[in-house]
Amino acid sequence: MALWALWVLEGARTGVTKSDVWVDGTPVTTWTDGSDGPAVVIAHGFAGSRQMMQAYALTLARAGYTVHSFDFEGHGRHRDPMSGDVTSLDGTTRLLMKQTGQVIAYARQGKEPVALLGHSMATDILVRTAAEVEDVGPIVLLSAFSLAITPEFPKDLLLIVGAWEPGLTDFALKAAGMVQPDAGFGDLAQDEGIRRRAMLAPYAEHVAILHSRDGQRAALDWLNESHARTSTTAVPPTGWALLALLAAITALAAPLARIWPTNPEPPEAIQARDFTLIALLPAVVAPLVAVPIKTGFLPVLVADYLAMHLLVFGIIQLALLRRKNRLTGKVRPVAAILLVVWALGAFGYALDRYGANFWPTGDRVWIIAALSVGTLPFMLADSLVCAAAPVWQRIAARLAFLASLAIAVVLDFERLFFLAMIAPVILLFWLTIGTMGRAFSKQAGPLSAGLALGLVLAWALGVSFPLFKA
Numbered sequence: 001m002a003l004w005a006l007w008v009l010e011g012a013r014t015g016v017t018k019s020d021v022w023v024d025g026t027p028v029t030t031w032t033d034g035s036d037g038p039a040v041v042i043a044h045g046f047a048g049s050r051q052m053m054q055a056y057a058l059t060l061a062r063a064g065y066t067v068h069s070f071d072f073e074g075h076g077r078h079r080d081p082m083s084g085d086v087t088s089l090d091g092t093t094r095l096l097m098k099q100t101g102q103v104i105a106y107a108r109q110g111k112e113p114v115a116l117l118g119h120s121m122a123t124d125i126l127v128r129t130a131a132e133v134e135d136v137g138p139i140v141l142l143s144a145f146s147l148a149i150t151p152e153f154p155k156d157l158l159l160i161v162g163a164w165e166p167g168l169t170d171f172a173l174k175a176a177g178m179v180q181p182d183a184g185f186g187d188l189a190q191d192e193g194i195r196r197r198a199m200l201a202p203y204a205e206h207v208a209i210l211h212s213r214d215g216q217r218a219a220l221d222w223l224n225e226s227h228a229r230t231s232t233t234a235v236p237p238t239g240w241a242l243l244a245l246l247a248a249i250t251a252l253a254a255p256l257a258r259i260w261p262t263n264p265e266p267p268e269a270i271q272a273r274d275f276t277l278i279a280l281l282p283a284v285v286a287p288l289v290a291v292p293i294k295t296g297f298l299p300v301l302v303a304d305y306l307a308m309h310l311l312v313f314g315i316i317q318l319a320l321l322r323r324k325n326r327l328t329g330k331v332r333p334v335a336a337i338l339l340v341v342w343a344l345g346a347f348g349y350a351l352d353r354y355g356a357n358f359w360p361t362g363d364r365v366w367i368i369a370a371l372s373v374g375t376l377p378f379m380l381a382d383s384l385v386c387a388a389a390p391v392w393q394r395i396a397a398r399l400a401f402l403a404s405l406a407i408a409v410v411l412d413f414e415r416l417f418f419l420a421m422i423a424p425v426i427l428l429f430w431l432t433i434g435t436m437g438r439a440f441s442k443q444a445g446p447l448s449a450g451l452a453l454g455l456v457l458a459w460a461l462g463v464s465f466p467l468f469k470a
Contacts, residue, residue, distance in 0.1 A: 001244050001245075001247070001248045002244070002245055002248035002249070002252075004241070004244065005241040005242070005244040005245035005248065006241075006245065008236050008237060008238060008240075008241035009238060009241050009242065009245065009353075009354050011236060012055070012058045012059075012062075012236050012238055013058060014062075015033050015062060016031050016032065016033050016058060016061045016062055017031070017032055017033075017034065018030070018031055021106075023070070023102055023103055023106045024099075024102045025078075025079065025080060026070050026071065026073075026078060026099055026102065026103060027050070027070060027071050027076065027077050027078055028068055028069070028070045028103060028106065029050050029057075029068070029069050029070070030066065030067065030068050031057050031058060031060075031061035031066075031067040031069070032061055032065075032066045032067070033061055033062055033063075033064055035064045036066060036111075037063075037064035037065045037066055037111075037229075037231075038065055038066065038111055038114075038115060038137075038223070038227050038229075039065070039066050039067075039068065039107040039108060039109070039111040039114045039115065040060055040065045040066070040067045040068070040107075040114070040115040040116070040117060040223065041068050041069075041070075041100070041103055041104055041107050041114055041115070041116050041117070042056060042057050042067060042068070042069040042070075042116075042117045042118065043069075043070065043072070043100060043116070043117070043118040043119070043122035043125065043126060044069075044071070044072065044075065044076075044118070044119055044120075044122055045118075045119040045120025045121045045122055045143070046120060046121040046421075046466070047075070047421060047464060047465055047466060048075060048076075048119065048120070048121075048356070049071055049075055049076030049077075049356055049357035050069040050070060050071055050076055050357070051076070051352060051353070051354070051355060051356050051357050052119075052210055052355065052356050052357075053069050053117075053119065053210065054069075054238075054354070054355075055210060055211045055216060055238045055239070056117060056142075056210070056215075056216055056219060057069050058238075059216040059219075059220060059233060059235055060117075060219070060220060060223070062233040063220050063224075063231040063232065063233045064229070064231045065115075065223065065231075066107075066111065068103060068106070068107040070099075070103050071357075072096055072099065072122070072125075072466075073095065073096065073099060073467075074466035074467040074468055075357075075466050075467075076357040077357060077359070077361050078361075079361055079362075079363065080467075081299050081466075081467035081468050081469040082095070082096075082466055082467065082468045082469070083095060083468070083469045089128075093124070093125065093128065096125045097125055097128055097129045097132070100125055100126065100129045101129055101132070101133050104116075104129070104133055104136070105133075108135065112135040112137075113135045113136055113137030114135060114136055114137060115136075115137045115138045115139070115140070115223055115226070115227075116129075116130060116136060116137075116138075116139045116140070117139075117140040117141075117142070117219060118140075118141060118142065119141075119142040119143055119209075119210060120142070120143045120144075120206065123141040123142070123143070123144035123145060123146050124144075124145065124146035124147075124148060126139060126141070127139065127141070127146045127148040127149055127153075127154060128146070128148045130153075130154055131148065131153060137156065137226060137227075138156040138157075138158070138222060138223055138226035138227075139154045139156060139157050139158070140157075140158045140160065140219045140222055140223070141157065141158070141159050141160070142160050142161075142209055142210070142215065143160075143161055143162060143165055143168050143206055143209055144159050144161070144168065144171065144172065144175070145168060145171050149175050149178070150178070151178040151179060151194075152194065155193060155194045155195070156194075156195055156226055157175070157195075157196045157197075158196070158197050158199065158218065158219065158222040159172040159175055159176065159196070159197070159198045159199065160172075160199045160200075160201055160209065160212070160215045160218055160219065161198070161199070161200060161201065161209070162200075162201050162204035162205045162206060162208060162209040162212070163200050163201060163202050163203060163204060164203070164204060164205040164208075165204075165205055165206055165209075169200065172185075172198040172199075172200075173185070173198050175196065175198065176189045176196045176197060176198040177189070178196075179191050179194050179195075179196050180196075183196070183197075183198065184198075185198050185199060185200040186198075186199060186200070197222070199214075199215070199218045201214050201215040201218075202214060208239060210239075211237075211238050211239025211240075211242070212239075213235045213237065216235045217235055220232075220233070238354070241354075242350075242354050242355050245350050245354070246347065246350060246351065246355075246432060249342075249346050249347045249350060250347070250431075250432045250433075250435050250436055252346075253339070253342055253343075253435070253436035253439050253440070254439040256338065256342060256439075257335075257339075257436075257439040257440045257442070257443045257444070258443060259338070260332065260334075260335045260338075260440070260443045260444045261443070262442075262443055267326070267328075267329070267384070267387040267388045267446060268388055269388040269389060269390070269393075270324075270326065270385065270388070270389060270393070274324055275385070275389070275393055275396075275397075277320060278317055278320045278321065278324070278385060279385070279393075279396060279397045279400040280400055281316060281320065282312070282313045282314075282316035282317050282320075282400075282404070283313070283400040283401060283403055283404035283407075284404070284407070285312070285316055286309050286312040286313040286316065286404050286408075287309065287404055287405075287407040287408035287411055288411075289312050290305065290308045290309045290312050290408065291305075291408050291411045291412050291416070293308055295308060297370075298367055298370055298371075299363075299367070299467050299468060299469050300367055300462070300465050300466070300467055300468065301418045301465055301466055301468050302415075302416055302418045302419050302422070302465075303367065303371060303461060303462070303465055304370075305408070305415075305416060305419070306371075306374065306419065306422060306461065307370060307371050307373060307374035307375070308374065309374070309404070309405065309408060310374030310375055310377070310378040311373060311374035311377060311378070313378055313381075313401065313404060314374065314376070314377030314378035314379070314380065314381045314382075315377055317378075317381035317382075317384075317385065318377055318380065318381045318384075321381060321384050321385070326384055327384065329384075329445045329446060329447045330445060330447065330448075331445075331447045331448050331451055332444045332445065332448045333448075335440055335443070335444035335445075335448045335449075335452075336440075336444075336448045336449070336451045336452040337452075338440075339436060339437065339440045339448075339449065339452035339453075339456075340452045340455055340456060342436065343433050343436055343452070343456045344456060344459060347432065347433065347436075348459075357463060358460075358463055359463065360459070360462055360463050363467065364462050364463060364467070367462045368458050368459050368461075368462035368463075369458075371457075371458040371461050371462050372454060372455060372458035374458075375454045375455070375457040375458040375461070376450075376451065376454035376455070376458075377454075378454065378457075379437075379450045379451075379453040379454035379457055380446075380447065380450035380451065380454060381450070382397065382401075382450065382453075383437060383441055383446035383447070383449045383450030383453060384446045384447070384450065385397050386438070386446075387441055387446040398430055401426075402423055402426070405419050405422070405423065418465075421465075422461070422465075425460065425461065425464050429456075429457060429460055433453060433456050433457070433460070434453065437449040437450070437452065437453040440452070
């Protein structure tokens with residue numbers, strides 16, 4: 001499975017060269033097959049990165065386009081945080097528009113007009129930038145929402161939306177209907193030099209659309225029509241290949257863990273009554289304690305609050321475990337180091353190369369260190385609680401934590417709304433890195449696994465969320 005996945009993912013790069021440059025402080029990656037074709041600028045969504053847009057970039061590059069993808073401020077490997085008022089069009093939006101305009105100017109280089117392709121948050125930025133920048137050509141928007149779209153602008157627009165994005169499917173039809181009221185999905189809406197189409201990507205939601213093969217084919221066809229080109233290329237199943245590769249790396253942690261002798265002190269299962277207390281008490285108390293504390297010491301959206309929440313949650317669970325004589329076992333440093341190296345070196349490298357940024361800039365290193373103050377006690381407790389627990393208890397323990405975050409959001413919605421976006425990251429962590437940790441816990445004990453998982457979770461959170469300077 002891993003070999004097939006690597007064959008697909010590396011095959012997608014065949015015949016394409018990659019170069020990285022800095023444009024006015026913005027990291028830009030250029031993909032080209034050497035034919036010097038029309039320029040395309042690709043922008044990612046909130047909490048995204050250049051790597052997340054790689055499937056579309058490579059498909060267009062193999063078809064002869066010169067593709068430039070970049071990291072917004074505060075995202076990926078951009079060194080500067082986002083700033084400005086996020087509620088004002090003249091705040092953060094204006095700053096991101098300026099950055100986008102700089103990349104378009106770089107991409108132009110005699111290749112006029114420049115096509116634009118963006119996902120989610122970037123769709124509004126691209127439409128507003130295109131209205132103010134000269135020589136912008138066709139625009140392709142994935143999972144779009146922008147109040148800047150009018151019946152007259154953009155004139156050349158394709159909207160691709162996932163079939164499992166109900167609110168955004170309505171918007172895509174509305175945007176096409178501005179030109180031709182009865183336009184449905186797949187219909188070409190035309191009127192006095194304006195052409196639009198809303199296209200539905202089957203079996204796709206807000207993330208899966210980034211690897212939609214139907215979406216990539218539609219984007220290429222739209223650009224070809226606009227540029228009077230007939231270039232074609234195969235569209236490999238990179239989404240399935242990436243999932244297969246990450247699953248294989250996760251599964252290979254089990255035989256790797258067997259290098260360590262079997263844990264001589266296997267923990268006993270926690271009785272249901274004790275488990276209920278250990279799972280629910282911190283879930284209720286952590287938000288009540290952490291929410292009133294005014295945070296703001298980390299330049300990452302809600303990360304400082306999350307660190308506080310994790311710290312309180314973990315300390316309460318550890319205290320309860322100690323009271324129940326469950327805080328036992330030994331830390332085996334070699335096993336913990338081996339798990340960290342595999343999680344960051346193998347899993348992290350694969351994710352960063354093929355899926356999403358996973359390597360921190362220098363400014364994020366101290367953020368990871370600060371987050372570890374909360375993630376270490378949380379994962380140590382989580383490993384002890386789940387070490388000998390049946391499946392239902394492990395699921396219940398994780399649901400209790402997510403419910404605890406939900407309580408925090410309800411208590412301070414305006415400040416902590418972005419906690420809702422952390423849930424997918426934590427779920428992915430539990431499904432992958434958490435599975436690796438369970439294999440190591442069986443062999444080297446839960447404390448060794450918990451220590452490693454705490455460090456990796458701090459890393460994952462530290463690289464995932466945008467830097468923001470008020």
